[in-house]
Each structure stands twice: as C-alpha cells, then as structure tokens.
Amino acid sequence: MGELKLVECEASDAPELLAGHNKAFTDPIWVEPFFEVLWPEKGERIKVAHKRFLEQWLGDKSSRYIKIVDADTGEIVASSLWRFYTEQFTEEEMNEDIVVDWHEDQETNEWASHLLNFVHKTRLARTKGAPCAVLDILSTRPDHHRRGAGSMMMKWGTEIADSHGWESFIEGSAMAMKLYESNGFVRVPQEILTIPVPDKWKDRPTIKYYWYERPAKKELPN
Numbered sequence: 001m002g003e004l005k006l007v008e009c010e011a012s013d014a015p016e017l018l019a020g021h022n023k024a025f026t027d028p029i030w031v032e033p034f035f036e037v038l039w040p041e042k043g044e045r046i047k048v049a050h051k052r053f054l055e056q057w058l059g060d061k062s063s064r065y066i067k068i069v070d071a072d073t074g075e076i077v078a079s080s081l082w083r084f085y086t087e088q089f090t091e092e093e094m095n096e097d098i099v100v101d102w103h104e105d106q107e108t109n110e111w112a113s114h115l116l117n118f119v120h121k122t123r124l125a126r127t128k129g130a131p132c133a134v135l136d137i138l139s140t141r142p143d144h145h146r147r148g149a150g151s152m153m154m155k156w157g158t159e160i161a162d163s164h165g166w167e168s169f170i171e172g173s174a175m176a177m178k179l180y181e182s183n184g185f186v187r188v189p190q191e192i193l194t195i196p197v198p199d200k201w202k203d204r205p206t207i208k209y210y211w212y213e214r215p216a217k218k219e220l221p222n
Contacts, residue, residue: 002072006152009065014054017079024139030175033205037112040103066156068149078149080138082157089129111201118195119171133161133168154183162217170212185212
C-alpha cells in the first residue's frame, strides 16, 4: 500500500465512487440501510444510477466531491461529498420537497420520499437555510480502514468551513462517531433519531441517524 493523497474528484470517477460507497455501506459489519434508500440500483440498472449520481453532484453548485487515492495503485480508497452553502436559502428553497422516483415501484418511492423529506426538513429547521457546511456522505472501502483516509477528508472540509466562519453539520451513523467527534462535532441531541413512519411502512427497515454539529470558528484567519 502506498501514500494516500487527497484530490478533488472528476466526473469520470463516478462509477468508482458509487462502487466504493456501495462496498462500504453494504459490508456486513458496517451495513447502512439508508444507502439502499438512496442508491437501490443494481445489475443492469447501475448505469441509470451513475447518470443520476452525476446529475445530483454536478447539478448542485454547493457540492465538492473529494477522493483519497493510493499513490501506488491509483485506487480510490475513500471519498466524501461536502456541500458548502454560501448563501441564505430563499423561501422557495426552504419549502421545497424532495421527490423520489428512482425505485422500481411507487410505494417504495413514496416511502423513500417520506424518509428524505424528514431528514431534509429536520436539517433546515436547525440551519435555517443559513450559509454552512454539510458532510453529505463519507465512506472508506472496508479493506482500507485505519489508514487515516477519513481524518484527511474531515480535516479538508472543516478547514474550509473554518475559513468562512461557518457551522458544520452531519446526518450520520454511530459507526463514524469517533471520527466525527475527534474533529469537533458533537451529537445534538445525544440520543439517536428514529424517522417516524405510518403504520403501512412498519415492516420496512427502520432508519436511524445522529445529528452532529460543529460550531463556527469565532475568529476568521487573516
């Protein structure tokens, strides 16, 4: 294994980025059911997922995707998407709903829409749509854990937030708690949040997450 290098992603990285997230979040030890809500496409439909992945990433001016590359192999061993919101949200943006249409049946699309809108509106209730940094996704391939890739990506994002005096936020799981907290994030509240669903969806996977916050740096660099 070689030196790890952090660089920003290119559009051509999309298939490898999505494959890396899939390996990380479907690993039996680290399984994250919410990933399947976001990216259920498999087999022949994976090209559809690649197209949607690029549209969501490149179509959002707040998005910056970074990757950690092994210098010897050229392999992407970890990646993350940071969103840096530089302007106050408009009233229209604050009230916008997320519509899910990428699952194969309408009932699952409605369930996924319910989940995503709960997370989205809970975020906006806290941020008030003000300028801030949000870590949208971060993963390391299971065979490259404990090499420091996660810390490199956290340092990159929080330094940008600090340079602007922004608060930072994460909707994350327990498995990365140590990483987040070692980079200045705290759980607010301390308890895990469970997304409530109507009785008709009680047999579907229960989605839980922590809300992490990192305060703005009080003094901006010269």
